[in-house]
Amino acid sequence: MVRHARTCARDECCGLLLGRDGEIVEAVRARNIAGDPATRFLIDPIDHFAAIRTARARALDVVGFYHSHPHSAAEPSSRDVAEFDYPDSLYVIVSLRTEPADVRLFRFGSGNFQPVSFVTVA
Numbered sequence: 038m039v040r041h042a043r044t045c046a047r048d049e050c051c052g053l054l055l056g057r058d059g060e061i062v063e064a065v066r067a068r069n070i071a072g073d074p075a076t077r078f079l080i081d082p083i084d085h086f087a088a089i090r091t092a093r094a095r096a097l098d099v100v101g102f103y104h105s106h107p108h109s110a111a112e113p114s115s116r117d118v119a120e121f122d123y124p125d126s127l128y129v130i131v132s133l134r135t136e137p138a139d140v141r142l143f144r145f146g147s148g149n150f151q152p153v154s155f156v157t158v159a
C-alpha cells in the first residue's frame with residue numbers, strides 16, 4: 038500500500054483489502070477514476086469487480102479499502118466520511134505527509150470511522 042501510494046505521488050491511490058473474518062490477507066491495487074484524483078478517490082468499478090472475483094477464487098472476501106493522503110494526515114477527511122457507505126468494512130489510510138509513511142486502520146461503523154490501530158511503515 039505504501040509502495041502504491043508513493044507510485045501515485047501527488048494523486049491519491051486506492052485499492053481493496055482481501056481477507057476473511059476481519060483479517061487482512063492482501064491488498065489489491067485499483068485505479069483511481071476520480072476527476073480530481075489529487076484530493077479524492079473513486080475506485081474503478083472494473084477493478085472493484087475484478088477484486089471480488091479474485092477474492093472468491095481464493096476463498097476470501099473484500100473486507101475493506103485503502104487509499105492515500107499524499108499531503109494530509111492519515112485521518113478520514115470529511116469527504117471520506119460523507120462518501121463512504123460500506124458498514125463494517127476496514128479502511129486503511131496511508132499518509133505520505135510524514136517520513137516514514139503513517140498507515141492507520143479504521144473500521145466503519147455507526148456512520149463514522151472508528152480507529153482500530155496504527156502502524157508506521159518504512
Ligand SMILES: [Zn+2]
Pocket residue numbers: 104105106113114117
Ligand atoms: Zn481520504
